[in-house]
Each structure stands twice: as C-alpha cells, then as structure tokens.
Amino acid sequence: MKKIILYITCAISLGAMAQQEAPHIRRGNHDYKASNYTEAEVDYRRGLEVNDASFEGHYNLGNALFRQDKYPEAAEQYAKAAELVQKGAQYIKDVPQSNRLKLSQAYHNLGNALYGQQQYGEAVKAFENSLRLNPKDNDTRYNLVKALQMMQQQQNQQNQNQNQQQNQDKNQQQNQQQQNQDQNQNQDQQQQQPENQMDKETAEQILQALEQDEQDTQDKMQRVQGQKRRVEKDW
Numbered sequence: 001m002k003k004i005i006l007y008i009t010c011a012i013s014l015g016a017m018a019q020q021e022a023p024h025i026r027r028g029n030h031d032y033k034a035s036n037y038t039e040a041e042v043d044y045r046r047g048l049e050v051n052d053a054s055f056e057g058h059y060n061l062g063n064a065l066f067r068q069d070k071y072p073e074a075a076e077q078y079a080k081a082a083e084l085v086q087k088g089a090q091y092i093k094d095v096p097q098s099n100r101l102k103l104s105q106a107y108h109n110l111g112n113a114l115y116g117q118q119q120y121g122e123a124v125k126a127f128e129n130s131l132r133l134n135p136k137d138n139d140t141r142y143n144l145v146k147a148l149q150m151m152q153q154q155q156n157q158q159n160q161n162q163n164q165q166q167n168q169d170k171n172q173q174q175n176q177q178q179q180n181q182d183q184n185q186n187q188d189q190q191q192q193q194p195e196n197q198m199d200k201e202t203a204e205q206i207l208q209a210l211e212q213d214e215q216d217t218q219d220k221m222q223r224v225q226g227q228k229r230r231v232e233k234d235w
Contacts, residue, residue: 012063013056013102021047021054032064040064055084059106066113075113082106092132104133108140111147120151 012029028043044061048054062077085103089095095103111126127144131137 012060013105021051021057023047024050025054025056025060028060028064032060032067035067037064037067041068053084055081055102055106058084059102059109062109062113066109066116069116071113071116075110075117078106078110078113082110092129095133100133104130104137104140107133108137108143111140111143115143115147115150118150118154120147120154123147124151 012032024043024047028040028047031037031040031043041061041064044057044064048057048061051057058077058081062074062081065071065074065077082103085099085106086092086095092103107126107130111123111130114120114123114126124144124147127140127147130140131144134140
C-alpha cells in the first residue's frame with residue numbers, strides 16, 4: 001500500500017447484520033483479518049448484492065478497497081455508508097447518539113481515501129465532519145492537520161505554476177510585439193525608398209554603357225574630321 005502519513009481507522013464493522021447478508025459479510029471479515037483483501041472485496045460485494053442498504057457491507061468493502069490502494073472506489077463506499085447512517089438527519093447534529101460513532105468512523109476513512117487521491121480540500125471537510133461527531137478523536141485531529149498542511153502546499157504549488165505560466169505568456173506577448181515592430185519598421189523603410197532607386201550593379205552597368213557611347217562618339221568625330229582635311233587638301 002502506498003505510504004500515507006495518517007492514522008488509519010480501517011477496522012471492520014461488526015454491527016448487526018441482516019440474516020441473508022451475514023454469511024458473506026462474515027466470510028469477508030475473515031478474509032480481511034487474514035489480509036486477503038481481494039477475497040474480502042468479493043465477499044462484501046456478494047453481501048451487498050443481497051442487501052445494498054447494509055452499513056457494514058459498504059463500510060467494510062471500503063476498507064478492503066482502501067487496503068488495495070483503490071482510493072476512489074473506497075471513497076465511494078465510505079460515502080454510501082455515511083449516507084445510510086445519516087439518512088433522515090438533515091444535519092450531523094441531528095444524528096442519534098447511537099449512530100454517531102459509526103458515522104464518525106465513516107467520515108474519518110472517507111477523509112483518508114480522499115487524502116490518498118490528493119483531494120486535500122475534500123479530505124479536510126471529511127475530517128471536520130468526523131470531529132464534529134467525535135471531538136475527542138485525536139487521530140482524526142492529527143489527520144485534519146496533515147490534510148490542511150498538504151492543502152496549503154498544493155495551493156502554493158498551483159499559485160507558483162500559475163505565475164510561471166503568466167510570465168511565459170507575458171514573454172511570448174512581448175516577443176511577438178517586438179517581431180511585429182521590427183516587421184513594421186522594415187516595411188516603412190522599403191516604402192521610403194524612391195521608386196527609381198537602383199542597386200549598385202545596375203548603376204555601374206549604366207555608367208559603363210554611357211562611357212562606351214561617349215568613346216564611340218569621339219571616334220566617330222575623329223573620323224569625320226579626318227575626312228574633311230583630306231578633301232580640302234585634294235581640292
């Protein structure tokens with residue numbers, strides 16, 4: 001079983017049982033005392049098939065499940081057991097004195113099963129209900145303190161994770177804003193460039209072409225001037 005630093009009250013209930021379900025419950029109790037929790041679970045379930053309104057059946061089944069680390073299923077059985085005892089009483093204070101001890105034990109174990117699921121807030125409520133019914137139970141008081149401590153640690157961790165997530169979201173937003181700003185600046189620079197602006201290579205090509213045209217023009221002028229001089233000499 002997973003280690004739970006709590007006082008565990010998983011003693012089986014030996015209260016009055018209906019005649020039909022009794023054999024299954026007794027057999028389950030025998031298996032439970034022998035630490036055969038799987039067999040005990042089967043026996044208790046058979047007893048509940050006969051009488052689903054049995055406090056002992058649900059409570060003891062919850063114990064067998066708890067010993068197998070089946071905390072959600074155990075919590076469900078403890079809750080049913082508590083509901084059967086509290087039936088007809090709107091508030092805990094209205095429960096008859098004869099049923100208060102059983103109900104206190106059901107809430108105590110319900111708190112343990114919730115604690116095993118790391119549902120510390122719900123476990124606190126279950127332990128508080130148990131103490132209302134049996135204020136002198138120091139084991140339940142100890143478990144309540146442990147559940148409160150774990151609940152505070154859980155809340156602190158959740159707050160820390162939330163702050164980290166918020167910081168990550170803020171950094172991502174800032175990075176996105178910076179990227180958008182850089183992109184807008186590049187677009188502005190491109191728009192500010194003249195439409196007829198040319199790159200360096202194109203400008204050099206044009207200059208070379210102009211120089212070549214100028215050289216061709218000079219060569220042509222020299223040829224024309226040479227022809228004129230020859231004509232004048234012959235004439």
